[in-house]
Amino acid sequence: MALFVNQLTHIDASLWCPEAGLKGVSWQVDALLEGELGEDGMLFDFGDVKPWIKHHLDAGLDHTLLVPMKAEGVSVTECAEGLSVQTTSPYPMHVTGPREAFTLVPEAIIDRDAVARALSDDLTARRPENVSRVQLTLSDEPIDGAVYGYSHGLKRHAGNCQRIAHGHRSRLHIWQHETRQLTLEHDWAEWLDNRYLVEAGDIVEQDAKRLTCRYQAAQGMFSITLPSDRCAVLATPTTVENIARWLAESIAVQTRSVTRVHAFEGFNKGAIAEAGHER
Ligand SMILES: Nc1nc2c(c(=O)[nH]1)N=C([C@H](O)[C@H](O)COP(=O)(O)OP(=O)(O)OP(=O)(O)O)CN2
Numbered sequence: 001m002a003l004f005v006n007q008l009t010h011i012d013a014s015l016w017c018p019e020a021g022l023k024g025v026s027w028q029v030d031a032l033l034e035g036e037l038g039e040d041g042m043l044f045d046f047g048d049v050k051p052w053i054k055h056h057l058d059a060g061l062d063h064t065l066l067v068p069m070k071a072e073g074v075s076v077t078e079c080a081e082g083l084s085v086q087t088t089s090p091y092p093m094h095v096t097g098p099r100e101a102f103t104l105v106p107e108a109i110i111d112r113d114a115v116a117r118a119l120s121d122d123l124t125a126r127r128p129e130n131v132s133r134v135q136l137t138l139s140d141e142p143i144d145g146a147v148y149g150y151s152h153g154l155k156r157h158a159g160n161c162q163r164i165a166h167g168h169r170s171r172l173h174i175w176q177h178e179t180r181q182l183t184l185e186h187d188w189a190e191w192l193d194n195r196y197l198v199e200a201g202d203i204v205e206q207d208a209k210r211l212t213c214r215y216q217a218a219q220g221m222f223s224i225t226l227p228s229d230r231c232a233v234l235a236t237p238t239t240v241e242n243i244a245r246w247l248a249e250s251i252a253v254q255t256r257s258v259t260r261v262h263a264f265e266g267f268n269k270g271a272i273a274e275a276g277h278e279r
Pocket of ligand 1: 240241
């Protein structure tokens with residue numbers, strides 16, 4: 001007997017890609033449980049499946065930076081803050097933070113299906129009565145049109161969004177004159193893709209080449225150093241509301257048109273902002 005729960009939850013994280021560098025990802029989680037029925041006629045109460053799996057993911061890789069330990073140029077050491085992760089290729093990056101802000105993967109690349117298999121094995125090892133096997137499937141949202149991944153951290157967030165390198169893969173909708181602007185959506189998503197979004201007030205060092213952002217949050221002290229040209233600096237915290245407003249204002253200035261932006265944050269949620277005046 002098998003039980004399935006599709007769209008059980010989502011994982012929002014960042015990963016280090018040996019080709020693209022820091023990438024924001026959002027993965028849908030579908031679950032399949034195999035086993036025997038109990039006396040109540042159930043394999044595992046639906047009401048318990050979701051919290052059990054979600055708790056495991058929230059306490060694990062959700063909102064972490066996934067680090068491929070065997071990738072060329074990647075080194076991980078302990079430091080006062082917890083862990084220090086350094087990379088060399090395709091560009092140098094240095095991230096420090098509490099241990100729980102990182103997921104160390106003993107591979108040369110982060111492969112979504114291999115991550116799903118490792119999570120399935122972990123959950124199977126902790127399976128409840130009646131369940132013989134848990135299988136998770138991770139998938140990207142199918143998006144026909146403009147899409148971008150970004151990474152950031154929200155130091156004021158009470159939960160795991162305070163981690164300095166977590167991310168999302170998101171749709172981008174731009175409206176002018178009540179019409180979607182597909183070329184603008186494509187161009188802005190391409191520019192934003194794989195960028196790190198920084199709040200200006202968190203920058204502690206910056207020169208022509210590099211930028212360092214550091215902050216104290218409830219979980220500990222975090223820092224990240226990246227090439228300046230891989231970052232986009234906002235005057236505000238990088239919440240999706242502020243991202244939508246920043247994009248609407250930037251695009252209104254660029255195009256001299258009233259602009260409404262629907263900025264998504266991962267799956268099915270986001271913010272809408274409008275800016276500009278008709279000329
Ligand atoms: N109003 C806002 N709320 C939150 C924002 C934001 O920009 N505006 N941002 C975050 C974090 O960036 C976080 O990464 C969002 O992740 P999410 O997956 O939504 O986290 P949740 O635990 O709330 O949701 P799940 O049900 O676990 O997917 C947080 N809030």
